[in-house]
Amino acid sequence: MSHPFKAVSLSFKKAPLAIRELLALDEAACRRFLHTLHHDLGLSDLLVLSTCNRTEVYYAAEDDRSREVILALGDLKGRPDVGQFLPYFDLLLTAEAATQHLFEVAMGLDAQVVGDLQISNQVKMAYQWAADADAAGPFLHRLLHTVFFTNKRVQTETSFRDGAASISYAALELVEELTADVANPRVLVVGLGEIGADVCRHLAASKAFQDITICNRTRAKAEALAEECGMRLVDFEDLVPALKEADVVISSINRAEPFFTRELIEHLDVLSFKFLVDLSVPRSIAADVEQVPGVLVYNIDTIQSKASAALQNRLAAVPQVRAIIAESLAGLNDWAKEMMVSPLIQKMKASLETLRLEELDRYQKKATPAESKLLDEATRSLMQKILKQHVLHLKSACKRDEADKLVALLGELFDLEKQGEPAA
Numbered sequence: 001m002s003h004p005f006k007a008v009s010l011s012f013k014k015a016p017l018a019i020r021e022l023l024a025l026d027e028a029a030c031r032r033f034l035h036t037l038h039h040d041l042g043l044s045d046l047l048v049l050s051t052c053n054r055t056e057v058y059y060a061a062e063d064d065r066s067r068e069v070i071l072a073l074g075d076l077k078g079r080p081d082v083g084q085f086l087p088y089f090d091l092l093l094t095a096e097a098a099t100q101h102l103f104e105v106a107m108g109l110d111a112q113v114v115g116d117l118q119i120s121n122q123v124k125m126a127y128q129w130a131a132d133a134d135a136a137g138p139f140l141h142r143l144l145h146t147v148f149f150t151n152k153r154v155q156t157e158t159s160f161r162d163g164a165a166s167i168s169y170a171a172l173e174l175v176e177e178l179t180a181d182v183a184n185p186r187v188l189v190v191g192l193g194e195i196g197a198d199v200c201r202h203l204a205a206s207k208a209f210q211d212i213t214i215c216n217r218t219r220a221k222a223e224a225l226a227e228e229c230g231m232r233l234v235d236f237e238d239l240v241p242a243l244k245e246a247d248v249v250i251s252s253i254n255r256a257e258p259f260f261t262r263e264l265i266e267h268l269d270v271l272s273f274k275f276l277v278d279l280s281v282p283r284s285i286a287a288d289v290e291q292v293p294g295v296l297v298y299n300i301d302t303i304q305s306k307a308s309a310a311l312q313n314r315l316a317a318v319p320q321v322r323a324i325i326a327e328s329l330a331g332l333n334d335w336a337k338e339m340m341v342s343p344l345i346q347k348m349k350a351s352l353e354t355l356r357l358e359e360l361d362r363y364q365k366k367a368t369p370a371e372s373k374l375l376d377e378a379t380r381s382l383m384q385k386i387l388k389q390h391v392l393h394l395k396s397a398c399k400r401d402e403a404d405k406l407v408a409l410l411g412e413l414f415d416l417e418k419q420g421e422p423a424a
Contacts, residue, residue, distance in 0.1 A: 003139050003336050005045060007098035008066045008089055011054040012112050015088035017301045021282035023077055023085070025050035026254065031129055033057075033076055038135040041068055046135040047102075047144075049126045051119065052167070052195070052281040052300055053112050054105070058098060060139065066091045099143060099332065103325045106147045107154055108161075112300075115314040116166045118194060120151050142335060150328040157324065160317040167300070168198035171277055174298060175248050176208050178275045184211055188246035190239065190259075192216040192225055195279050196252035204229035213246070215239050244268050252279040258286040270294035345391055352383045 010023060025033060030048045037043045037059065045060035057069050070089060074082025092098040101110070106123045108115040127144045130136040136144075155161050179185035187209055189200055196216075203209050213232045216222035226233040234242045243249060243264075253259045260276065268274070270292065278285040278299045290297040356379045364372045 003095045004060050004062045005058065005095040005098050005139060005143075006061065006064070006066070007056060007058045007092040007101055008069050009054060009056045009092065009101065010085075010089050011056070011110070012301070013110075014090065015085075017281065017283065017299060019085055019088055020053070020055065022079060023055050023073060023082070024052075024281050025055060025076075027125075027129070029076060030126070031133065033073065034129060034133040034135050036072055036076065037069065038133060041065060041072065043069075044135065045137045045140040045143075046133070047126050047130050047140060049105070049123060051122050052279070056105070058102060058140075060137065064091070064093055066093070095336075099329060100325075102143070103147060103150065103329065106151060107321055107325065109318065109321060113167055113170050114311060114318070115160050117161065118166055118168075118198070121194070123147065139336070143332060146328050146332050150324055153324050153328075154321050158317040158320045159313045160321050162313050166198065167279065168195050169202055171199055171250060171279060172202040172206060175203075175250070175275070175277065176206070178296075179208070179248060182247055185209060185247045186211045186245055187213070187248045187250065188242050189214045189250045189252075190216075191251055191253035191280070191284070192218075192221055193252055193254055196250070197225055199250055199252070199279070200225055200229050200231065204231065213242055215242060240264075240268075246274070248275045248277065250277045250279065251284045253284040254280065255284065256282060258282075258284055260285040260289055262286055262288045262292060265289050265292045265295055345387075348390060349387055352387060356380065356383050 010020060012020065025048065030050055033048050034046055037046050037048070037057065043059040043061055043065060045058070047056075047058040049056045049058075055073070057073070059065065059069065066089070067086075070082060070086060074080065074085075079085075092101050102123075104110040106120055108117070108119055111119055123144075127136070127140075130140065175185075175187065185208075187203060189196055189203070189212070192200070192214060200212070200214055203212050211232075212229075213234055214222055214226055214229075215234050215236055215238075216225075217236050219233075219235065222233050225231070249260075251260060260278075265276075272294060274295050276285050276289065276295060276297045278297065281300060283299055285297055285299070289295060360372075360375055360379060363375060367375060
């Protein structure tokens with residue numbers, strides 16, 4: 001693909017949670033990072049994507065700028081030692097590799113839970129931030145619209161999205177397994193972002209849980225979800241008593257430092273087992289909390305793909321999804337090749353228009369208004385037919401990967417015609 005599109009990726013495949021959480025970005029940080037990459041590093045076609053499983057930057061540049069991108073990320077996060085994390089990054093330095101990767105990420109093929117629906121929405125948000133920052137060029141616009149169209153095809157033409165095999169559903173199945181021997185387990189969900197809200201909806205739909213409490217710093221959001229799911233609501237100020245009562249605490253709090261510290265959990269006076277499930281990146285439950293007797297902690301890396309039947313259906317649909325992606329990439333590649341010859345088409349059009357106007361000027365001096373109008377229409381129609389013929393040849397040559405010679409020939413031809421035409 002003749003475009004300098006590239007990507008830098010830090011994901012769960014190579015980087016453990018402890019590394020990923022150091023470099024995770026919230027929306028405000030993503031927007032600041034876009035500004036830095038666009039204005040300070042001069043990169044274009046930018047997309048900054050940061051989720052619980054990955055932090056990625058897509059960009060266009062003739063040269064490999066990945067090291068500068070990573071250093072800028074470290075600077076943004078206050079990590080002058082970011083260089084030591086370089087082995088955890090994947091560098092995708094061709095347009096083919098970068099676009100393939102973005103399609104697989106956006107479709108959920110590259111997700112920790114295959115087919116995760118949340119990632120497609122996260123890609124849409126990242127694209128919106130890029131558009132807001134005026135950091136998305138024609139290529140990225142075309143690429144993302146192709147991704148979204150492909151996502152719709154996957155949704156309607158395959159079973160890849162059947163069932164509920166997302167991180168939030170995997171959390172539900174984990175909690176069901178942990179509380180299998182607990183009568184009427186009491187569940188507390190703290191933090192109602194996208195994942196936390198999804199967990200609540202899955203809990204509400206499950207027959208295994210009747211005693212569910214939710215808590216969020218923003219009460220209005222919690223009230224709406226409590227009404228939707230029929231759950232009990234506690235204010236953030238009353239969180240500690242709710243923690244004492246709960247058998248399971250599911251946390252998806254979004255903050256830079258752990259909220260649930262060892263000191264806090266020790267004061268709960270745990271008498272039996274208490275399960276803490278951390279869905280946050282960075283982690284909201286400190287690593288040493290598990291040292292508190294009776295407390296078991298599960299972070300996002302320990303949540304396995306529990307939606308077995310749905311997951312098997314999705315895995316069976318993977319070849320069909322890859323075939324749809326391949327079709328979309330072929331169409332995008334054809335468009336990119338045509339974009340390569342677009343300047344020549346405009347040059348040809350301008351050259352023909354100049355010749356047409358020069359010839360009209362020679363004859364219209366002696367023509368009546370009616371004759372002048374006919375001449376204008378006839379020459380315009382002739383020019384469009386000639387141009388159309390060359391454009392069709394160019395597009396066909398692009399699809400055969402033979403455009404280079406034709407571009408050179410037509411460019412030289414039209415320059416010679418323009419230079420050789422005598423003045424009127």
